[in-house]
Amino acid sequence: MIDKRVRSLAEAVSGVRDGATVLCSGFGAVGEPVELLNALRETGVRDLVCVANNAGTGDEGLAGLIKDGRVRKIICSFPRTTDPHCFEAAYKAGKLELEIVPQGTLSERMRAAAAGIGGFFVKTAAGTQLGEGKETREIDGELYVLEQPIKGDVAFCRADRADRWGNLIYRKSARNFNPVMAMAAELTVVQVREIVELGSLDAETVVTPGIFVDRLVVV
Amino acid sequence: MKPLSRRQMAWRAAQDLEDGAYVNLGIGLPTLCSDFIPQGREIVFHSENGILGMGPAPRPGEEDKDLINAGKQLVTLLPGGVFFHHNDAFLMIRGGHLDVALLGAFEVSEKGDLANWTTEDPNFPPGVGGAMDLAVGAREVRVLVEHVTKEGRPRIRKHCSYPLTAPHCVKRVYTNLAVLDVTREGVVVREMVEELDLEGLQALTEAELRLANDWRRLAAPEV
Numbered sequence: 001m002i003d004k005r006v007r008s009l010a011e012a013v014s015g016v017r018d019g020a021t022v023l024c025s026g027f028g029a030v031g032e033p034v035e036l037l038n039a040l041r042e043t044g045v046r047d048l049v050c051v052a053n054n055a056g057t058g059d060e061g062l063a064g065l066i067k068d069g070r071v072r073k074i075i076c077s078f079p080r081t082t083d084p085h086c087f088e089a090a091y092k093a094g095k096l097e098l099e100i101v102p103q104g105t106l107s108e109r110m111r112a113a114a115a116g117i118g119g120f121f122v123k124t125a126a127g128t129q130l131g132e133g134k135e136t137r138e139i140d141g142e143l144y145v146l147e148q149p150i151k152g153d154v155a156f157c158r159a160d161r162a163d164r165w166g167n168l169i170y171r172k173s174a175r176n177f178n179p180v181m182a183m184a185a186e187l188t189v190v191q192v193r194e195i196v197e198l199g200s201l202d203a204e205t206v207v208t209p210g211i212f213v214d215r216l217v218v219v
Numbered sequence: 220m221k222p223l224s225r226r227q228m229a230w231r232a233a234q235d236l237e238d239g240a241y242v243n244l245g246i247g248l249p250t251l252c253s254d255f256i257p258q259g260r261e262i263v264f265h266s267e268n269g270i271l272g273m274g275p276a277p278r279p280g281e282e283d284k285d286l287i288n289a290g291k292q293l294v295t296l297l298p299g300g301v302f303f304h305h306n307d308a309f310l311m312i313r314g315g316h317l318d319v320a321l322l323g324a325f326e327v328s329e330k331g332d333l334a335n336w337t338t339e340d341p342n343f344p345p346g347v348g349g350a351m352d353l354a355v356g357a358r359e360v361r362v363l364v365e366h367v368t369k370e371g372r373p374r375i376r377k378h379c380s381y382p383l384t385a386p387h388c389v390k391r392v393y394t395n396l397a398v399l400d401v402t403r404e405g406v407v408v409r410e411m412v413e414e415l416d417l418e419g420l421q422a423l424t425e426a427e428l429r430l431a432n433d434w435r436r437l438a439a440p441e442v
Contacts, residue, residue, distance in 0.1 A: 027268040027287070027291075027305075028287065028291040030268075030284065030285055030287050030291075031285075076346075077346065077347055077348050077349070078346035078347065078348040079344055079346050080344065080346055081291060082291055087344075088344070091344050098344060100345055100346065100347050101347075102347050102348075102349070102350075102351040102352055103267060103305075103309065103347070103348050103349040103352060104309030104312060104313050104349060104351075104352035104356075105351075105352070107305040107306050107309055108306065108309065111306050122313065123313070123355040123356070124313060124351045124352050124355050124356070124385075125351050126355070126385075127383060127385065127386040128351065128382060128383045128384065128385065128386075129337075129382045129383075130347065130351065170302075170304075171285045172283060172285040172286045172296070172302055173266070173268050173269055173270055173285060173286050173287055173302060174285040175269055175302055175303070175304050176268050176269055176304065176305050177304070177305045178304065179304040179305075179306075180304060180305055180306050207304070
């Protein structure tokens with residue numbers, strides 16, 4: 001029998017190693033798995049490379065990991081979002097490495113990893129600072145840069161509803177990076193509002209099929 | 220002369236959005252454009268975080284914390300609006316599916332280069348968001364920007380002094396003084412506010428300007 005439910009947040013975040021690449025979903029705080037990231041902080045894990053759109057809001061979730069110095073590097077498109085004081089303090093103190101990636105490239109690099117694609121050419125960033133040092137190619141008279149996949153050791157995601165197989169449905173704009181991050185990691189852990197009986201999610205509306213999900217916890 | 224207010228600039232840019240257009244509004248000034256869509260036109264607003272058919276801010280009591288725009292402000296969904304995930308949101312942007320991106324800027328060059336993501340201020344960590352994707356991907360990139368900085372420095376330049384968001388992407392610029400088109404022959408003035416002539420506008424512009432034969436006065440209602 002397949003049952004991806006775990007009993008606690010502690011169990012949900014167990015096994016993440018120091019130095020891991022962690023995909024942290026959300027757009028600002030919307031769709032961010034705050035409770036899972038808080039639980040990860042409790043484990044004491046260090047030297048994380050976090051991939052996220054923003055670099056944390058307030059003092060919880062990703063911001064809390066940064067505040068405690070657990071994040072060595074953040075790969076994101078736009079670090080400063082609502083109340084970014086934890087990021088700003090760590091960045092100014094030189095304790096946090098920052099890699100800026102255009103938002104569409106960030107999500108596509110994860111999709112590439114998920115799809116077994118070894119890299120792709122894109123116009124975004126060609127002829128700019130963020131394209132410097134990257135292999136370029138002229139395609140149909142326009143300049144493209146080569147981008148590499150990003151694969152997570154673990155992804156932390158948030159959904160609205162799930163069943164025990166890990167099929168997921170999201171809520172409004174809280175979907176954002178969750179589907180792609182769920183696909184792009186070795187271990188995918190999802191916090192959900194509700195787990196419903198197998199067969200009661202509408203198969204036509206499931207966004208993330210359970211094949212991508214390893215652990216579920218209700219928050 | 221009487222420069223346009225920020226709301227009037229947004230009004231002017233909104234008049235050029237055609238019925239049926241799929242449009243992405245950048246954070247800040249461009250976001251105001253959605254308030255000024257002419258009656259009878261249906262414009263579908265796209266948000267990079269996975270919304271088509273984005274509506275205005277919610278009325279008190281109707282806020283939903285899971286429904287935000289690219290600037291992380293609360294918004295609503297219009298009838299017919301849909302949600303999708305980030306890859307699809309950026310596939311729409313990068314694959315040429317959006318008709319127009321209306322963006323803010325620090326500078327625009329006479330070749331249509333856009334600089335709107337970093338001023339390289341060491342006290343201000345950089346962030347690019349979706350700006351580079353929009354600049355290369357939308358079918359038409361239009362810019363909304365004050366004609367000069369607070370210090371009086373021209374923003375329409377021969378070459379951008381700040382790092383580029385994308386080269387050769389801007390087609391039209393709406394400022395508080397003029398409407399400008401970036402063409403192969405250089406920057407063409409389509410509209411200027413009352414009591415401003417080409418010489419006066421040129422003095423506030425680094426790029427060389429040409430006056431369109433059919434240029435008009437730029438005027439906006441009090442909005």
